[in-house]
Amino acid sequence: MTVQQPTRSARNATGSAWAAREWTRDEWLAYADRLLDTARTHASPGAGRIHFPGAEGGYGHAVDGLEGFARTFLLAGFRIAGARGEGTEELADFYRRGIVTGVDPDAEDRWVRLDEHAQAKVEAASLALVLDMTRPWIWDRLDALTQERVIAYLAPVVGDATYPKTNWLWFRVVVQTFLRSVGGPWSAEDIADDLALHDVLVREDGWISDGFERSYDHYVGWALHTYPVLWSRMQGAGELAGGRTADDLVRLDRFLQDAVTLVGADGSPLVQGRSLIYRFAAAAPFWVGAIAEVPSVPLGQLRRAANAVVAHFAERTVPAADGVLTMGWHHEWRELAQSYSGPGSPYWAVKGLLGISLPADHPVWAAESEPLPIEAGDDLRVVRPAGWVISGTRADGIVRIANHGTDHAAAGSLVGDSPLYARIGYSTAAGPLANQLAWEEPLEQSVALLDAAGRATHRAAMDLIDVRVQDDEGGRLGIAASVSRAHWITLRPSAQRHGSGIDGDIEVAGVVEVHSLVRGPWEVRLARVDSLEPGIDAASLRLRVGGWALAAHEAPRSSFEERRQDEDRNAAPVSSPRPSSSTEDDEAGQSASIIANGLSSGIRPLLGHGATSIETREDASPLGPVAAVPVATYPVQVGAWIATLVELTTEDLASPADATAAVALAADGAQTTVTVTWPDGTATTSRLAHPGTASVANR
Structure with missing residues (x-):
C-alpha cells in the first residue's frame, strides 16, 4: 500500500519554518x-x-x-x-x-x-x-x-x-x-x-x-x-x-x-x-x-x-x-x-x-x-537534571541544546567523551560526528586543550555548576556551565560500545571551566583554564573551541572560500596560505562559517587572540559523507578568559561577518560579571557561577 507523503506548506508572513501536513x-x-x-x-x-x-x-x-x-x-x-x-x-x-x-x-x-x-x-x-x-x-x-x-x-x-x-x-x-x-x-x-x-x-x-x-x-x-x-x-x-x-x-x-x-x-x-x-x-x-x-x-x-x-x-x-x-x-x-x-x-x-x-x-x-x-514562537527553557539549556527559534525552525550535565559517565570518573552525549551542543538540524575518530578526538561542540602533537582532551565526567534561565532587560537568556578535569586518553580496544566514552590510559592536563550563554541561534561560549598539572607548560598547549558540524553529499562551502573568491575577483593577494590536508586557512580574529543544505554554522572569537579555521572530516557524520566544523584556536594563559560566538541557523538568517558582537568581563572579588553585545545589537549582563557556587535554578 502506498503512503501519501506529507507535503510542505510555504513559509508564512512571519517567516516560520516549513511544516508538514498531518497524516490521516x-x-x-x-x-x-x-x-x-x-x-x-x-x-x-x-x-x-x-x-x-x-x-x-x-x-x-x-x-x-x-x-x-x-x-x-x-x-x-x-x-x-x-x-x-x-x-x-x-x-x-x-x-x-x-x-x-x-x-x-x-x-x-x-x-x-x-x-x-x-x-x-x-x-x-x-x-x-x-x-x-x-x-x-x-x-x-x-x-x-x-x-x-x-x-x-x-x-x-x-x-x-x-x-x-x-x-x-x-x-x-x-x-x-x-x-x-x-x-x-x-x-x-x-x-x-x-x-x-x-x-x-x-x-x-x-x-x-x-x-x-x-x-x-x-x-x-x-x-x-x-x-x-x-x-x-x-x-x-x-x-x-x-x-x-x-x-x-x-x-x-x-x-x-x-x-x-x-x-x-x-x-x-x-x-x-x-x-x-x-x-x-x-x-x-x-x-x-x-x-x-x-x-x-x-x-x-x-x-x-x-x-x-x-x-x-x-x-x-x-x-x-x-x-x-x-x-x-x-x-x-x-x-x-x-x-x-x-x-x-x-x-x-x-x-x-x-x-x-x-x-x-x-x-x-x-x-x-x-x-x-x-x-508558535521562540522557546527557551532548561532541563535541570540533564544540565541542558533548550533554545528553539521559530524563524529557522531549529532546536538546540547547550549541554553541561549529560555525558553517559559516572560522576567523578575520567573517561573518553562519547560524541553522542558529552558534546557541548546538540540540535535537530546538525548531528555530532560519530566515526571512530570522533570517539578519540573531541572536535565539534567542544572546548579542548591540544598538546604539541595535536591530541585533544576530553571532559567526561564534568561537574555541572550552573543551569538556569535569566530574565534580563535585553530579554531571556539561557545559562549553563560546567568544570572538568581535562584529560588526554590513550585508547584501549573495546569489543562493545553501549554509549559511554572509550576507556584508556588517562593523563590529566588541568582544570577547564566552560560557560554557555544562549540566546536564540547564538551561544557565547566563555572558557578558561583554571589550572594546569605540574610539569605541563601552557606555552606548549592551545585551547580549541569547536562549533557546529554540518554534513552534506558535497563539501560544505566555507567563508574562507568565499573570501578567496572575492579576493581573486579583485586581484588582491591571498591573506593566508592555501589549506593543507583537513584544515582550511588559519585567520586570526576573523569569523569562520560553513554552509551546507541551507544551514549555516559560524564561529567568531570575541575575547582572546583566537584564530579561526575549518576542519573537514569524511564519512564521519550520519547526515552526509563530508562534514566540516568551524573552529577557533587560542593560546593558553592560565586564569584568562576567552569568549567565542557560536551560531547555528539557516543560510538566509546567518549573521553577517561585520555584525557587532562583543564581550566585556568585570571581576569583583570572586564574582565575574559578563556583558554581551549580541549580533542583533541587544546587550545582556549576567553574573557567572563558579565551582563551589553552583546555581541550578528554576527555569
Whole structure:
C-alpha cells in the first residue's frame, strides 16, 4: 500500500519554518502496513525468524532473526489492537505461526532462548507485551502445547539477577506480569525490586536517567516513560502497581512539557544519544501521553508532535524503496549503530507508530491540531537534571541544546567523551560526528586543550555548576556551565560500545571551566583554564573551541572560500596560505562559517587572540559523507578568559561577518560579571557561577 507523503506548506508572513501536513489515520495504517508487508517477505520458512538484508549483527544470525520477528511483532500488535482484530486475520495468522515455530525446540528457526543469549531478554518483553495486547486474537487462539512452550520460553526471567540496572528493568516487569496473567511462574519480589529501581532513577521535572550514569537521551521517552503506561494496561498490572500509576503519569505529563519543545519544525528529533537508528521511536512518548490522557499537553499537539517526527523520516525515504529500515538516520550509515546491532535492530522504530493501537473512534484522531512550541514562537527553557539549556527559534525552525550535565559517565570518573552525549551542543538540524575518530578526538561542540602533537582532551565526567534561565532587560537568556578535569586518553580496544566514552590510559592536563550563554541561534561560549598539572607548560598547549558540524553529499562551502573568491575577483593577494590536508586557512580574529543544505554554522572569537579555521572530516557524520566544523584556536594563559560566538541557523538568517558582537568581563572579588553585545545589537549582563557556587535554578 502506498503512503501519501506529507507535503510542505510555504513559509508564512512571519517567516516560520516549513511544516508538514498531518497524516490521516488511514495514512498511518498504510505506512505501518508497508513495513509489515515487507517484513513478512523476509521471514524464515516457519516464520519464527525475520532476517532483513544486511551484514550480520554483532550478536549473530540467530539473534538477528529473533529481533526481526519480535520488533515487527510490536507493530503487528499495534495494528491488530487498533483494528480490534477486524481485517487483520491474515496478519495475526502469520505471527501465530511464527510463535508456534519460535517456541518449538526442534524447529530450525526457533527463537534464541533467554538462557542462551541476553538479547533474548529484550525481545521477550516485546513478545509478552503484544501477547497481552492482542490476547483475543493471538494468545487465546494458540493451542495448549504452544501456550505451555511460550510460558517455558519466558520463564527464565524469574529470579534472573543479571539484568542491567537500566531501562532493562521494564523487560523483566513486563514479562513477569504476562506470565502471572497466564498461570506461569513469577516473582513478586522481582517486580517490587524493579519498580523500586525505576523510582531510584527518577530525577526532577519528570526526567529519568537510564541507569546510574548521567544518561539522558531518547530512552527517557521511548522506554522509561513508555513502558510504565503500557504495563499499567496489561492484565493484572493494577494489582501489582500498588497505586504507583498516578505518580508515573504525573512524571510523564511533566516530561512531555519539555519533550514537545525538543522537536524541530521540520519534525526532526534531537540528534543526540545512542540507538539513533531507532529514528522515529522518538514519537512514542507523545502517543503514550495520548493513551494516558495527560492533562498539560493537548491531544492535538501530542498527535502533531508524533506525526512531525515520523513524517520527517518518511519524507526522506525512510524506509527506502525496498521497504526495509536500515541502520542509519536519513540513509544507511552503519557507524551510527551500536557494535552489537543487526539488520532487525532498527525496527524498535515502530514504537513511534504506537498511535495505530488507538482505534478510529479514539478522541486523539478527532482532536484539533495544535502547533508545536517551535511553530508558535521562540522557546527557551532548561532541563535541570540533564544540565541542558533548550533554545528553539521559530524563524529557522531549529532546536538546540547547550549541554553541561549529560555525558553517559559516572560522576567523578575520567573517561573518553562519547560524541553522542558529552558534546557541548546538540540540535535537530546538525548531528555530532560519530566515526571512530570522533570517539578519540573531541572536535565539534567542544572546548579542548591540544598538546604539541595535536591530541585533544576530553571532559567526561564534568561537574555541572550552573543551569538556569535569566530574565534580563535585553530579554531571556539561557545559562549553563560546567568544570572538568581535562584529560588526554590513550585508547584501549573495546569489543562493545553501549554509549559511554572509550576507556584508556588517562593523563590529566588541568582544570577547564566552560560557560554557555544562549540566546536564540547564538551561544557565547566563555572558557578558561583554571589550572594546569605540574610539569605541563601552557606555552606548549592551545585551547580549541569547536562549533557546529554540518554534513552534506558535497563539501560544505566555507567563508574562507568565499573570501578567496572575492579576493581573486579583485586581484588582491591571498591573506593566508592555501589549506593543507583537513584544515582550511588559519585567520586570526576573523569569523569562520560553513554552509551546507541551507544551514549555516559560524564561529567568531570575541575575547582572546583566537584564530579561526575549518576542519573537514569524511564519512564521519550520519547526515552526509563530508562534514566540516568551524573552529577557533587560542593560546593558553592560565586564569584568562576567552569568549567565542557560536551560531547555528539557516543560510538566509546567518549573521553577517561585520555584525557587532562583543564581550566585556568585570571581576569583583570572586564574582565575574559578563556583558554581551549580541549580533542583533541587544546587550545582556549576567553574573557567572563558579565551582563551589553552583546555581541550578528554576527555569
